[in-house]
Amino acid sequence: MNVMNASPRRKELTRLAAQLFVQEGFDRTTVRMLAQEMGIKSGSLFHHFRDKQEILAAVIEEGTENALVIARDALARCDSSASARLHAMARAHLETLLTDRNAHVVALYEWRRLDSEARAHLSHLRDAYEALWEEVIDEALAEGLVHGDRFLVSRFVMGALNWTVRWYDPEGTRTPDELADELVAMITRSASTP
Amino acid sequence: MNVMNASPRRKELTRLAAQLFVQEGFDRTTVRMLAQEMGIKSGSLFHHFRDKQEILAAVIEEGTENALVIARDALARCDSSASARLHAMARAHLETLLTDRNAHVVALYEWRRLDSEARAHLSHLRDAYEALWEEVIDEALAEGLVHGDRFLVSRFVMGALNWTVRWYDPEGTRTPDELADELVAMITRSASTP
DNA sequence: CATTCAACCAAGCAAGCGCTAGTGTGAATG
DNA sequence: CATTCACACTAGCGCTTGCTTGGTTGAATG
Secondary structure (H helix, E strand, C coil), X not given: CCCCCCCHHHHHHHHHHHXXXXXXXXXXXXXXXXXXXXXXXXXXXXXXXXXXXXXXXXXXXXXXHHHHHHHHHHHHHCCCCHHHHHHHHHHHHHHHHHHCHHHHHHHHHCHHHCCHHHHHHHHHHXXXXXXXXXXXXXXXXXXXXXXXXXXXXXXXXXXXXHHHHHCCCCCCCCCHHHHHHHHHHHHHCCCCCC | CCCCCCCHHHHHHHXXXXXXXXXXXXXXXXXXXXXXXXXXXXXXXXXXXXXXXHHHHHHHHHHHHHHHHHHHHHHHHCCCCHHHXXXXXXXXXXXXXXXXXXXXXXXXXXXXXXXXXXXXXHHHHHHHHHHHHHHHHHHHHHCCCCCCCHHHHHXXXXXXXXXXXXXXXXXXXXXXXXXXXXXXXXXXXXXXXX
Protein backbone atom coordinates (compact mmCIF):
# COMPACT_ATOMS: atom_id res chain seq x y z
CA MET A 1 0.00 0.00 0.00
CA ASN A 2 1.16 3.49 -0.78
CA VAL A 3 1.41 6.29 1.67
CA MET A 4 0.88 8.96 -0.94
CA ASN A 5 -1.95 9.22 -3.42
CA ALA A 6 0.70 8.72 -6.08
CA SER A 7 -0.10 5.49 -7.93
CA PRO A 8 -2.40 5.89 -10.94
CA ARG A 9 -4.43 2.87 -9.91
CA ARG A 10 -4.97 4.37 -6.51
CA LYS A 11 -5.96 7.70 -8.00
CA GLU A 12 -8.53 6.06 -10.23
CA LEU A 13 -9.90 4.04 -7.33
CA THR A 14 -10.21 7.21 -5.29
CA ARG A 15 -12.18 8.83 -8.09
CA LEU A 16 -14.54 5.89 -8.42
CA ALA A 17 -14.93 5.69 -4.67
CA ALA A 18 -15.96 9.34 -4.50
CA GLN A 19 -18.66 8.68 -7.06
CA LEU A 20 -19.98 5.65 -5.21
CA PHE A 21 -19.85 7.36 -1.83
CA VAL A 22 -22.06 10.13 -3.21
CA GLN A 23 -24.54 7.73 -4.79
CA GLU A 24 -24.81 5.25 -1.95
CA GLY A 25 -23.19 6.81 1.05
CA PHE A 26 -20.00 5.55 2.64
CA ASP A 27 -21.53 2.83 4.78
CA ARG A 28 -23.68 1.41 2.02
CA THR A 29 -20.81 1.30 -0.42
CA THR A 30 -19.19 -2.11 -0.06
CA VAL A 31 -15.65 -2.94 -1.01
CA ARG A 32 -17.12 -5.41 -3.47
CA MET A 33 -19.02 -2.65 -5.26
CA LEU A 34 -15.93 -0.53 -5.62
CA ALA A 35 -13.90 -3.51 -6.78
CA GLN A 36 -16.45 -4.43 -9.41
CA GLU A 37 -16.56 -0.84 -10.66
CA MET A 38 -12.80 -1.07 -11.09
CA GLY A 39 -12.99 -4.48 -12.71
CA ILE A 40 -11.01 -6.30 -10.03
CA LYS A 41 -11.85 -8.58 -7.09
CA SER A 42 -12.63 -7.18 -3.67
CA GLY A 43 -9.54 -8.59 -2.01
CA SER A 44 -7.28 -6.76 -4.43
CA LEU A 45 -8.41 -3.42 -3.08
CA PHE A 46 -6.36 -3.95 0.05
CA HIS A 47 -3.20 -3.84 -1.93
CA HIS A 48 -3.89 -0.13 -2.52
CA PHE A 49 -5.54 0.83 0.76
CA ARG A 50 -4.95 -0.45 4.26
CA ASP A 51 -8.67 -0.51 4.98
CA LYS A 52 -11.95 1.05 3.94
CA GLN A 53 -11.39 4.09 6.13
CA GLU A 54 -8.27 4.94 4.19
CA ILE A 55 -10.30 5.11 0.99
CA LEU A 56 -12.59 7.67 2.56
CA ALA A 57 -9.65 9.69 3.81
CA ALA A 58 -8.07 9.65 0.35
CA VAL A 59 -11.25 10.97 -1.26
CA ILE A 60 -11.58 13.83 1.19
CA GLU A 61 -7.88 14.68 1.12
CA GLU A 62 -7.92 14.93 -2.64
CA GLY A 63 -10.87 17.32 -2.64
CA THR A 64 -9.61 19.56 0.13
CA GLU A 65 -6.14 19.86 -1.32
CA ASN A 66 -7.61 20.90 -4.65
CA ALA A 67 -9.71 23.54 -2.97
CA LEU A 68 -6.67 25.01 -1.26
CA VAL A 69 -4.62 25.14 -4.45
CA ILE A 70 -7.38 26.76 -6.48
CA ALA A 71 -8.19 29.33 -3.81
CA ARG A 72 -4.54 30.34 -3.38
CA ASP A 73 -4.14 30.61 -7.13
CA ALA A 74 -7.21 32.77 -7.47
CA LEU A 75 -6.07 35.11 -4.73
CA ALA A 76 -2.60 35.39 -6.22
CA ARG A 77 -4.03 36.13 -9.63
CA CYS A 78 -6.44 38.97 -8.77
CA ASP A 79 -5.68 42.54 -7.75
CA SER A 80 -5.52 43.49 -4.12
CA SER A 81 -8.78 45.37 -3.57
CA ALA A 82 -11.01 43.81 -0.96
CA SER A 83 -13.84 43.56 -3.44
CA ALA A 84 -11.78 41.75 -6.05
CA ARG A 85 -10.45 39.33 -3.48
CA LEU A 86 -13.90 38.61 -2.12
CA HIS A 87 -15.20 37.89 -5.60
CA ALA A 88 -12.20 35.73 -6.42
CA MET A 89 -12.59 33.70 -3.27
CA ALA A 90 -16.28 33.09 -3.79
CA ARG A 91 -15.72 32.11 -7.40
CA ALA A 92 -12.90 29.77 -6.50
CA HIS A 93 -15.02 28.15 -3.83
CA LEU A 94 -17.86 27.38 -6.19
CA GLU A 95 -15.51 26.30 -8.93
CA THR A 96 -13.97 23.57 -6.78
CA LEU A 97 -17.24 22.68 -5.17
CA LEU A 98 -19.03 22.13 -8.44
CA THR A 99 -16.32 20.65 -10.64
CA ASP A 100 -14.80 18.40 -8.00
CA ARG A 101 -18.30 17.86 -6.72
CA ASN A 102 -18.13 14.23 -5.67
CA ALA A 103 -15.17 14.63 -3.39
CA HIS A 104 -16.68 17.67 -1.71
CA VAL A 105 -20.07 16.15 -1.18
CA VAL A 106 -18.31 13.26 0.51
CA ALA A 107 -16.31 15.67 2.64
CA LEU A 108 -19.46 17.48 3.69
CA TYR A 109 -21.59 14.42 4.37
CA GLU A 110 -19.23 11.71 5.53
CA TRP A 111 -16.73 13.65 7.59
CA ARG A 112 -17.94 11.99 10.76
CA ARG A 113 -17.10 8.55 9.45
CA LEU A 114 -13.39 9.37 9.58
CA ASP A 115 -11.47 7.87 12.46
CA SER A 116 -9.79 10.33 14.78
CA GLU A 117 -6.39 9.81 13.18
CA ALA A 118 -7.49 10.78 9.69
CA ARG A 119 -9.69 13.53 11.04
CA ALA A 120 -6.77 15.20 12.78
CA HIS A 121 -4.73 15.22 9.61
CA LEU A 122 -7.55 16.55 7.45
CA SER A 123 -8.63 19.15 9.97
CA HIS A 124 -5.39 20.97 9.34
CA LEU A 125 -6.09 21.17 5.63
CA ARG A 126 -9.59 22.43 6.23
CA ASP A 127 -8.42 24.98 8.78
CA ALA A 128 -5.88 26.33 6.34
CA TYR A 129 -8.63 26.78 3.81
CA GLU A 130 -10.97 28.51 6.24
CA ALA A 131 -8.15 30.81 7.30
CA LEU A 132 -8.02 32.10 3.74
CA TRP A 133 -11.70 32.95 3.97
CA GLU A 134 -11.41 34.78 7.27
CA GLU A 135 -8.54 36.81 5.92
CA VAL A 136 -10.56 37.95 2.93
CA ILE A 137 -13.60 38.67 5.08
CA ASP A 138 -11.45 40.74 7.42
CA GLU A 139 -10.32 42.90 4.55
CA ALA A 140 -13.89 43.35 3.37
CA LEU A 141 -14.94 44.39 6.86
CA ALA A 142 -12.04 46.83 7.14
CA GLU A 143 -13.05 48.54 3.92
CA GLY A 144 -16.69 48.74 4.98
CA LEU A 145 -17.71 46.49 2.14
CA VAL A 146 -19.51 44.19 4.54
CA HIS A 147 -20.76 44.70 8.06
CA GLY A 148 -21.15 42.49 11.07
CA ASP A 149 -19.18 40.00 13.05
CA ARG A 150 -16.23 38.46 11.28
CA PHE A 151 -16.92 34.99 12.56
CA LEU A 152 -20.61 35.08 11.72
CA VAL A 153 -20.13 36.57 8.28
CA SER A 154 -17.68 33.92 7.20
CA ARG A 155 -19.89 31.10 8.52
CA PHE A 156 -22.94 32.50 6.79
CA VAL A 157 -21.12 32.91 3.51
CA MET A 158 -19.62 29.45 3.58
CA GLY A 159 -22.99 28.02 4.51
CA ALA A 160 -24.69 29.69 1.58
CA LEU A 161 -21.97 28.49 -0.78
CA ASN A 162 -21.72 24.93 0.48
CA TRP A 163 -25.47 24.56 0.36
CA THR A 164 -25.34 24.97 -3.42
CA VAL A 165 -24.34 21.34 -3.87
CA ARG A 166 -27.89 20.49 -2.83
CA TRP A 167 -29.71 22.41 -5.51
CA TYR A 168 -27.32 23.64 -8.21
CA ASP A 169 -27.92 22.14 -11.61
CA PRO A 170 -24.80 22.15 -13.81
CA GLU A 171 -27.00 21.72 -16.87
CA GLY A 172 -28.93 24.89 -16.00
CA THR A 173 -28.40 28.39 -17.28
CA ARG A 174 -26.37 29.87 -14.46
CA THR A 175 -22.62 29.49 -14.30
CA PRO A 176 -20.84 29.07 -10.97
CA ASP A 177 -19.25 32.48 -11.47
CA GLU A 178 -22.63 34.15 -11.79
CA LEU A 179 -23.73 32.42 -8.62
CA ALA A 180 -20.70 33.63 -6.74
CA ASP A 181 -21.17 37.19 -7.93
CA GLU A 182 -24.84 37.15 -6.96
CA LEU A 183 -23.97 36.11 -3.44
CA VAL A 184 -21.29 38.74 -3.05
CA ALA A 185 -23.70 41.32 -4.41
CA MET A 186 -26.32 40.26 -1.91
CA ILE A 187 -24.11 40.89 1.08
CA THR A 188 -22.31 43.99 -0.17
CA ARG A 189 -24.83 45.90 -2.28
CA SER A 190 -25.17 49.53 -1.29
CA ALA A 191 -23.39 49.00 1.97
CA SER A 192 -22.71 52.46 3.37
CA THR A 193 -20.75 53.40 6.44
CA PRO A 194 -23.30 53.56 9.25
CA MET B 1 -47.63 -1.29 14.03
CA ASN B 2 -49.30 2.12 14.01
CA VAL B 3 -49.81 4.25 10.96
CA MET B 4 -49.68 7.50 12.89
CA ASN B 5 -46.98 8.65 15.28
CA ALA B 6 -49.66 8.42 17.97
CA SER B 7 -48.49 5.81 20.47
CA PRO B 8 -46.37 7.16 23.32
CA ARG B 9 -43.95 4.27 23.00
CA ARG B 10 -43.49 5.03 19.35
CA LYS B 11 -42.94 8.71 20.05
CA GLU B 12 -40.27 7.92 22.60
CA LEU B 13 -38.58 5.50 20.23
CA THR B 14 -38.59 8.16 17.54
CA ARG B 15 -36.92 10.60 19.89
CA LEU B 16 -34.23 8.11 20.88
CA ALA B 17 -33.70 7.14 17.27
CA ALA B 18 -33.12 10.76 16.29
CA GLN B 19 -30.44 11.02 18.94
CA LEU B 20 -28.71 7.84 17.82
CA PHE B 21 -28.94 8.73 14.15
CA VAL B 22 -27.13 11.98 14.87
CA GLN B 23 -24.43 10.33 16.96
CA GLU B 24 -23.77 7.34 14.75
CA GLY B 25 -25.49 7.98 11.46
CA PHE B 26 -28.46 6.01 10.21
CA ASP B 27 -26.55 3.09 8.72
CA ARG B 28 -24.33 2.58 11.73
CA THR B 29 -27.22 2.67 14.14
CA THR B 30 -28.39 -0.91 14.54
CA VAL B 31 -31.83 -1.95 15.63
CA ARG B 32 -30.15 -3.60 18.58
CA MET B 33 -28.65 -0.30 19.73
CA LEU B 34 -31.99 1.45 19.60
CA ALA B 35 -33.69 -1.43 21.39
CA GLN B 36 -31.12 -1.42 24.16
CA GLU B 37 -31.49 2.34 24.58
CA MET B 38 -35.22 1.75 25.04
CA GLY B 39 -34.65 -1.18 27.36
CA ILE B 40 -36.33 -3.77 25.15
CA LYS B 41 -35.16 -6.52 22.79
CA SER B 42 -34.42 -5.83 19.16
CA GLY B 43 -37.26 -7.94 17.81
CA SER B 44 -39.81 -5.92 19.76
CA LEU B 45 -39.03 -2.85 17.71
CA PHE B 46 -40.88 -4.32 14.78
CA HIS B 47 -44.09 -4.17 16.68
CA HIS B 48 -43.89 -0.38 16.47
CA PHE B 49 -42.28 0.06 13.05
CA ARG B 50 -42.61 -2.01 9.91
CA ASP B 51 -38.90 -1.76 9.24
CA LYS B 52 -35.86 0.38 9.91
CA GLN B 53 -36.71 2.77 7.09
CA GLU B 54 -39.96 3.64 8.80
CA ILE B 55 -38.07 4.75 11.89
CA LEU B 56 -36.05 7.16 9.80
CA ALA B 57 -39.19 8.49 8.12
CA ALA B 58 -40.84 9.02 11.50
CA VAL B 59 -37.88 11.03 12.76
CA ILE B 60 -37.83 13.30 9.74
CA GLU B 61 -41.58 13.70 9.61
CA GLU B 62 -41.68 14.79 13.23
CA GLY B 63 -39.02 17.44 12.68
CA THR B 64 -40.44 18.84 9.50
CA GLU B 65 -43.97 19.08 10.84
CA ASN B 66 -42.70 20.98 13.85
CA ALA B 67 -40.87 23.41 11.61
CA LEU B 68 -44.02 24.10 9.63
CA VAL B 69 -46.13 24.73 12.71
CA ILE B 70 -43.61 27.05 14.31
CA ALA B 71 -43.04 29.04 11.13
CA ARG B 72 -46.77 29.50 10.51
CA ASP B 73 -47.27 30.56 14.09
CA ALA B 74 -44.46 33.08 13.93
CA LEU B 75 -45.81 34.60 10.72
CA ALA B 76 -49.32 34.82 12.12
CA ARG B 77 -48.05 36.46 15.27
CA CYS B 78 -45.96 39.28 13.77
CA ASP B 79 -47.08 42.43 12.00
CA SER B 80 -47.30 42.53 8.24
CA SER B 81 -44.25 44.56 7.24
CA ALA B 82 -41.81 42.73 5.02
CA SER B 83 -39.02 43.39 7.47
CA ALA B 84 -40.90 41.98 10.44
CA ARG B 85 -41.91 38.90 8.51
CA LEU B 86 -38.38 38.30 7.33
CA HIS B 87 -37.06 38.54 10.86
CA ALA B 88 -39.82 36.31 12.18
CA MET B 89 -39.14 33.65 9.57
CA ALA B 90 -35.40 33.61 10.19
CA ARG B 91 -35.93 33.42 13.94
CA ALA B 92 -38.45 30.64 13.62
CA HIS B 93 -36.12 28.70 11.35
CA LEU B 94 -33.26 28.83 13.81
CA GLU B 95 -35.53 28.13 16.75
CA THR B 96 -36.71 24.84 15.29
CA LEU B 97 -33.33 23.99 13.91
CA LEU B 98 -31.57 24.38 17.22
CA THR B 99 -34.15 23.15 19.71
CA ASP B 100 -35.36 20.21 17.66
CA ARG B 101 -31.80 19.78 16.52
CA ASN B 102 -31.55 16.02 16.33
CA ALA B 103 -34.48 15.55 14.02
CA HIS B 104 -33.27 18.28 11.70
CA VAL B 105 -29.71 17.10 11.52
CA VAL B 106 -31.08 13.71 10.54
CA ALA B 107 -33.30 15.33 7.91
CA LEU B 108 -30.35 17.21 6.48
CA TYR B 109 -27.86 14.35 6.51
CA GLU B 110 -29.85 11.20 5.99
CA TRP B 111 -32.50 12.33 3.55
CA ARG B 112 -31.05 10.19 0.82
CA ARG B 113 -31.48 7.03 2.87
CA LEU B 114 -35.25 7.32 2.56
CA ASP B 115 -36.87 5.01 0.08
CA SER B 116 -38.79 6.68 -2.73
CA GLU B 117 -42.15 6.11 -1.07
CA ALA B 118 -41.27 7.95 2.13
CA ARG B 119 -39.38 10.58 0.21
CA ALA B 120 -42.42 11.46 -1.87
CA HIS B 121 -44.53 11.94 1.22
CA LEU B 122 -41.96 14.03 3.03
CA SER B 123 -41.13 16.14 -0.01
CA HIS B 124 -44.58 17.65 0.21
CA LEU B 125 -44.01 18.76 3.77
CA ARG B 126 -40.67 20.24 2.89
CA ASP B 127 -42.05 22.02 -0.15
CA ALA B 128 -44.80 23.57 1.93
CA TYR B 129 -42.16 24.90 4.27
CA GLU B 130 -39.99 26.28 1.52
CA ALA B 131 -43.03 27.95 -0.03
CA LEU B 132 -43.38 29.99 3.15
CA TRP B 133 -39.83 31.18 2.69
CA GLU B 134 -40.26 32.16 -0.92
CA GLU B 135 -43.37 34.11 -0.04
CA VAL B 136 -41.54 36.13 2.59
CA ILE B 137 -38.56 36.69 0.31
CA ASP B 138 -40.90 37.90 -2.42
CA GLU B 139 -42.32 40.53 -0.12
CA ALA B 140 -38.84 41.64 0.90
CA LEU B 141 -37.87 41.95 -2.75
CA ALA B 142 -41.01 43.94 -3.55
CA GLU B 143 -40.24 46.43 -0.80
CA GLY B 144 -36.65 46.79 -1.94
CA LEU B 145 -35.43 45.37 1.35
CA VAL B 146 -33.33 42.81 -0.49
CA HIS B 147 -32.10 42.64 -4.06
CA GLY B 148 -31.42 39.87 -6.48
CA ASP B 149 -33.06 36.77 -7.81
CA ARG B 150 -35.87 35.37 -5.70
CA PHE B 151 -34.78 31.79 -6.17
CA LEU B 152 -31.13 32.49 -5.41
CA VAL B 153 -31.80 34.66 -2.40
CA SER B 154 -33.97 32.06 -0.71
CA ARG B 155 -31.44 29.30 -1.38
CA PHE B 156 -28.58 31.38 -0.05
CA VAL B 157 -30.48 32.34 3.07
CA MET B 158 -31.60 28.80 3.82
CA GLY B 159 -28.07 27.57 3.20
CA ALA B 160 -26.61 30.05 5.64
CA LEU B 161 -29.20 29.13 8.26
CA ASN B 162 -29.03 25.37 7.85
CA TRP B 163 -25.27 25.46 8.00
CA THR B 164 -25.49 26.72 11.58
CA VAL B 165 -26.09 23.20 12.89
CA ARG B 166 -22.46 22.54 11.99
CA TRP B 167 -20.92 25.22 14.17
CA TYR B 168 -23.46 26.74 16.52
CA ASP B 169 -22.76 26.15 20.18
CA PRO B 170 -25.90 26.30 22.33
CA GLU B 171 -23.71 26.86 25.40
CA GLY B 172 -22.11 29.92 23.79
CA THR B 173 -23.05 33.54 24.27
CA ARG B 174 -25.20 34.10 21.20
CA THR B 175 -28.88 33.27 21.18
CA PRO B 176 -30.56 31.87 18.05
CA ASP B 177 -32.53 35.12 17.75
CA GLU B 178 -29.36 37.19 17.65
CA LEU B 179 -28.01 34.91 14.96
CA ALA B 180 -31.14 35.30 12.87
CA ASP B 181 -31.09 39.08 13.21
CA GLU B 182 -27.43 39.24 12.24
CA LEU B 183 -28.10 37.33 9.06
CA VAL B 184 -31.07 39.48 8.12
CA ALA B 185 -28.98 42.56 8.82
CA MET B 186 -26.21 41.26 6.61
CA ILE B 187 -28.43 40.93 3.57
CA THR B 188 -30.58 44.01 4.10
CA ARG B 189 -28.29 46.60 5.66
CA SER B 190 -28.28 49.92 3.82
CA ALA B 191 -29.97 48.44 0.81
CA SER B 192 -31.01 51.35 -1.37
CA THR B 193 -33.04 51.28 -4.57
CA PRO B 194 -30.50 51.06 -7.38
C1' DC C 1 -65.03 -14.76 33.35
C1' DA C 2 -63.78 -15.03 28.63
C1' DT C 3 -61.73 -12.35 25.25
C1' DT C 4 -58.96 -9.07 23.19
C1' DC C 5 -54.94 -6.56 22.48
C1' DA C 6 -50.69 -3.89 22.81
C1' DA C 7 -46.33 -4.96 24.14
C1' DC C 8 -42.72 -7.79 24.74
C1' DC C 9 -39.26 -11.94 24.54
C1' DA C 10 -36.30 -15.95 23.02
C1' DA C 11 -34.14 -17.88 19.33
C1' DG C 12 -32.36 -17.83 15.16
C1' DC C 13 -32.06 -17.49 9.87
C1' DA C 14 -30.10 -15.93 5.58
C1' DA C 15 -27.48 -12.57 3.73
C1' DG C 16 -23.94 -9.60 3.63
C1' DC C 17 -19.96 -7.38 5.63
C1' DG C 18 -14.69 -6.06 5.99
C1' DC C 19 -10.73 -8.18 5.71
C1' DT C 20 -6.91 -11.98 5.51
C1' DA C 21 -3.88 -15.69 3.87
C1' DG C 22 -1.57 -17.73 0.51
C1' DT C 23 -0.50 -17.87 -4.32
C1' DG C 24 0.26 -16.66 -9.17
C1' DT C 25 1.51 -13.39 -12.71
C1' DG C 26 4.10 -10.56 -16.27
C1' DA C 27 7.10 -6.65 -16.53
C1' DA C 28 10.99 -4.14 -14.91
C1' DT C 29 15.53 -4.17 -12.55
C1' DG C 30 20.29 -5.61 -10.96
C1' DC D 1 19.46 -15.06 -15.50
C1' DA D 2 17.87 -14.24 -10.90
C1' DT D 3 15.32 -11.18 -8.28
C1' DT D 4 12.13 -7.94 -7.19
C1' DC D 5 7.87 -5.66 -7.43
C1' DA D 6 3.12 -4.01 -8.37
C1' DC D 7 -0.92 -6.07 -9.02
C1' DA D 8 -4.20 -9.38 -9.07
C1' DC D 9 -6.70 -13.83 -7.82
C1' DT D 10 -9.15 -17.66 -4.99
C1' DA D 11 -11.26 -18.95 -1.04
C1' DG D 12 -13.14 -18.20 2.97
C1' DC D 13 -13.24 -16.81 8.17
C1' DG D 14 -15.66 -14.62 11.77
C1' DC D 15 -18.90 -11.51 12.68
C1' DT D 16 -22.99 -8.40 12.30
C1' DT D 17 -26.99 -7.12 10.10
C1' DG D 18 -32.24 -6.48 9.53
C1' DC D 19 -35.89 -9.01 10.24
C1' DT D 20 -39.11 -13.26 11.27
C1' DT D 21 -41.48 -16.66 13.90
C1' DG D 22 -44.09 -18.43 17.54
C1' DG D 23 -45.23 -17.82 21.97
C1' DT D 24 -45.90 -15.21 26.62
C1' DT D 25 -47.53 -11.45 29.52
C1' DG D 26 -50.62 -8.22 32.18
C1' DA D 27 -54.06 -4.96 31.79
C1' DA D 28 -58.32 -3.43 29.81
C1' DT D 29 -62.88 -4.58 27.81
C1' DG D 30 -67.53 -6.73 26.99
